[in-house]
Amino acid sequence: MSNAGLRQRLTAILAADVAGYTRLMAADAGATVAALDEARAVFRSQIEAHRGRVVDMVGDSVLALFESAGGALNAALAVQKALEAASAAMPEGRRMRVRIGVHLGDVIEKADGTVYGHGVNVAARLQAKAWPGGLCLSQTLYDSVKDELPAGARFGGRQRLKNIEEAVPVWHIVPEGAAGLPHYGADALDAAPNNLPLQLTSFIGREGELADVTRLLTESRLLTLLGAGGIGKSRLSLEAATQVMDDFEDGVWFVELAALRDARLVPQAVASVMGVKEAAGRPVSEALVRHVKDRRTLLVLDNCEHLLAGCAELARSLLQAGPHAKVLASSREPLRVAGETTYAVPTLPENEALRLFVDRAAKARPGFRVNGEASAAASICRRLDGIPLAIELAAARVRALSVKAIDARLDDRFRLLIHGDQSALPRQQTLRALIDWSYELLTEEERSVFRRLAVFAGGFTAEAAEDVLEQVTQLVEKSLVVLDASGERYRLLDTVRQYAQERLEESPDSDAAHEHHLQFYLGLAEKARPELAGPKQGEWLSRLDLERENLLAAHAWCDRAPRGAEHGLTLAYLLRPYWLNRGLLGLGYRFTEEALNRSGAATRNFARSRGLFVAGQFACFMGRYAQAQRLLEESLLIAREIDDRRRVAAALQPLGVAHVGQGDLPMARRYLDEAVSLAKEGGEQREIAAAGNARAQLYRVEGDLEQAEELYTRVLALMRELQDRESIAIVLLNLAMVAIGRRAGERARAMLLEVLAIAGEIGSRYVGQSLFEVSAGLAALGADWPRVARFYGAAEALAAQTGIRRDPGDEVFLAPLIAAGQGALGTAAFIAAEHGGRALPFEQA
Known part of the structure; x- marks a missing residue:
């Protein structure tokens, strides 16, 4: 492939660097530089002799490309033989030896000769795996040159290479002439002793999280990855452990604790993995402490949440035993050990979640392509909150269902997502079992609060859960409740909330939880209403934005609440300015219409008159003037029946506008004049201003700009006194239209x-x-x-x-x-x- 000066090709790649270069420079910089110059000369000579090209020689590293795999292999062998001979007379500690990695793979080559690509990365990582004075070959290169290999080539197994997704099979060679090397045993070929399991699936995304975790491991001796079940803590800890393996020469040990039920057995589980034997009659923890005392060891404790006391005690003992041991734990809550650093593992962002879904779906159904179902796949990932395990369970269903069918069935996700990896832990094979595990670890009081939190939609504040805030804090610690970055708002992931809802519906406290939720949000709306027309308008609008889903949930519960009809109509009135400001007229109208049609809401009283006024005003704003007239006439009639002159004045204003919209200006004038008269009689500035603004609109329709301007000016003064920012803007817009009509452009612009x-x-x-x-x-x-x-x-x-x-x-x-x-x-x-x-x-x- 060639594009804009780039050329992609298959080639043999050699990468090398000096083993122990920093140590050599510290011991004798002058001699090391001289030896390095000689080594570079050897490299250049042998690379050119074997039809290769030097791409780069920077510091102690070398990068070269070859026309053939055999040429790369023979050049590497010749370099090692020559360097071994040249340093034969030197003391062992001063000999310069290089590590060489050789790979056959794709590179992208620029016109100026620089190269990039996956193949270069693999060669560089292979070089780091090579023994000093030796070669490390990839399987692809080995397959090309195996008939040319010298005796002694040894298979090194499938190795995890830094920043390379898939494990790579490698081969090691000790060249002829390297007889001075120490014993070349199998253990020496690994960067560090370890039992990290090779993963059967690729690691998707998480580059930022992986960088965070590896950085934190350099800064802390105990790092705990926190998160809900299925969020990917275990996989991230394994990837991080692989990345930092070279920093722990005495081993990286992975201990899976999920099957353990007794916290007292944690030391035995760790000792078994590390091969540590206890002394007769002495606790195994003592043997572990002696073992790690002077060792550079990383212990990875997976799934600690049900064994917190045992894990915490062991971690503390091992970290106090010596300065070089470190512990990486994964848990749904912290170990609470002095010096512990915690890292909350986030859900996958949508792009990475989609990549994971597509990758796992392709493995479940070879040949799978997302094609026209991309939006459905994205919806699945979004509705599953970016939880990796849930997404993998969903992807496995493509064997039998289309992506759109999976998405459509997610409302019943706990029945749908039931067939996971049969080799995985039982609690990781179904979505329900995953959350059951966390739920069963809660105290009864915590379970009760967890269930009740299901009533919150879109999150909640500390104020909304004030009576159970201590238990909410505990649920945050146990990764069942998420606290947002601002520290001001809590939420349940949608999948967790659906589980909690099912548990709530099974419990006797369901109605009480919903009623408490309704009363809180009714109270919040009552607090918000006066603020929506004052100097704190923007602040309260933003607050209601965050609570919109909760307000809709409270409205829905009014269908079943004891005083639901009354509360529903009250909510409809209180939220009217919010729906209008946010341009959500359709939603506001439906909300109000449902409240008016609710059982028990037909009584001709104050609440119904006010509800009809809200619906009629929305209909006016939407240009449905005939419909608005019917609603407002009924509101007016009820207001007159109950002799509420304030409600009469309120209904007359939009009713006049509805008649203007239908071309009936005389009737509009009659209604609006009465509205102005009643507002003045009532003496409320806001009502006087509202009626005056509506009457000025009629003047403008009639072409009387002078009268309109005079009335708008008085209304503006009233609104400035009230500090109602939105109403000030509306009257300014009306005055600007008058100014434009009078060709006063600069006034209008201001x-x-x-x-x-x-x-x-x-x-x-x-x-x-x-x-x-x-x-x-x-x-x-x-x-x-x-x-x-x-x-x-x-x-x-x-x-x-x-x-x-x-x-x-x-x-x-x-x-x-x-x-x-x-x-x-x-x-x-x-x-x-x-x-x-x-x-x-x-x-x-």
């Missing part, structure tokens, strides 16, 4: 800049949409027709998302300007510019 600042501060999509529309009008005033089209397109795109339609006054303002733009640019050019505006993200438009 107002729009203030609106822009407010929109950014509170994140109101409702204000943002109107800002685009009025900005189009300002651009039209300057005959900047492409900008008119772009702003109009941005507004229309946002309207499609929010469901908000221009009210009659705004339509009267904008429609003729858009028509003028289409006439000036031509329809095709205007549409093209409009589409450009539609394509821009909200923040960039």
Whole structure:
């Protein structure tokens, strides 16, 4: 393959470096540099003699490419023979010996001769496995030259190479002339004694986590990887142990503790793996302490959560025994030993989760391709929270189901994901067994709290769980509850929450938990409502954003709650400004409609009148004026029946707008004049301002800009006193339209800049949409027709998302300007510019 000066080809690669170079330089730098120059000359001579090319010689390393595998092998043998002969007269401790790795693989070669690629990486890692004065060959190179090999080539097994996913079979050679080398036993060929199991599947992603863990192992003597079951703690610990193996010359030992039931037997399990025998009549822990005292050893304790006391006691003893031993543990909660560093293993990000799914699916069904089911595969990974074991269980189902069918069945995931690796631990063979294991380790009090936390959707704050916060903290420690990075919000992974929900429904405290949840979020909405029209508006809108799923869950529970009809209508009213600000009119309308239709909500009382007002106002904003009229007339009628003049005044405002929308201006004028009169009679500034704004809209529709401006100005003053940021922005937009109508462009521009600042501060999509529309009008005033089209397109795109339609006054303002733009640019050019505006993200438009 060739591309832009790059050439990919199969070639033999030789990588070498000097063994003990740092030690040699410290002992005699001058002699070492001289010997290195001689060694480089030998390398260059033999590489060229065997039809090779030196790619790089930096420091004590050499990299070369060869036309043939035989040429690379013979050059390496010749180099080792020559260097061995040249240093024969030197003391053993001063002899310069090199390690050489040789591989046959693909490289990418640039026009300037530099090379990259997987093949180069493998050769470099093989070099690190070679014995000083020896060669380490990959299986692919060995297969090409085995008929040419000297006697004494030995198979080194499948070796884990740093940063190489799959284990690589290797061969070792002691060249002729290396008779001075120590005994070449099988144990000497390993970087360190170890029992790390070779993995049967590739390690996907986790580059950042692997780097974090290996770094922390250099800084801490006890590192515990924490996380929920199936999150990948064990696999990450094995990969990390493989990476750091060269740092532990006395061994890396993996101890699987899942099958152990007695914490007192932890020392025996470790001793068995390390080959340590206890003295007669003495505890085995004493023998372990003596064994690790002066050794550089890494002990990997896997699955400690059910044996915490035993693991903690042993870890403390071993770390106190000597300065060089280290422990890497995996657990669902910390060991709580002095000096322990903990690392929370995260779930897989979506891209890595998808790679894992595709890889495991391909192994389950050879020839598998995700093709047109990529979105379903991504959905599976997302719904399974990026938990590796859950994703692997799902991927195994492709033997019998399509990816879309697996995704569709995940609502019943504990029945679906039941056939895992039969050689794995029983608790890792099904998704339910995985969480059962954690659940059974909890105290009864912790189990009760865990079940009750299932009522929270999308997470919760400490305030929401204040009465059980101590137990929540314990569940965080046990990796069943996740605390977010800010330290302010807790959540259950969706898979864990579904399990907790099943347990909750089986328990007698289900109704009480849901009722407690409803009361908390009803109280939160009551606190939020006045703040949504004040100086802390942005802060409270953001808070409700985080609690949206909980608010919807509380609404759903109203179907079963003892006073559900009353609470549902109250929630609908309290959340009205939130749905509007966030441009979620469709959701807000459905929420309110469901509350109105709920059993027990038909009683003609204050709550129903207010609920009908909310639904009618949403219908007005969505341009459904006839529907809004029906809802608002019923709200008005109930308000008159119960003689609530404040509710009468509130219903009259949107009812007048609904009549304007249907072209009935006389009736609109009648309703709006009455609304203004009743608001003044009530004396509430907010109601006076709201009624005045609606009446000014009618003036604008009628073309009376002077009256409109005067009334808008009074309303703006009231809203500034109330510090209602969103309402200030809305009135400024109305005044800006009046200013544009009077061709006062600079006044309009100043107002729009203030609106822009407010929109950014509170994140109101409702204000943002109107800002685009009025900005189009300002651009039209300057005959900047492409900008008119772009702003109009941005507004229309946002309207499609929010469901908000221009009210009659705004339509009267904008429609003729858009028509003028289409006439000036031509329809095709205007549409093209409009589409450009539609394509821009909200923040960039």
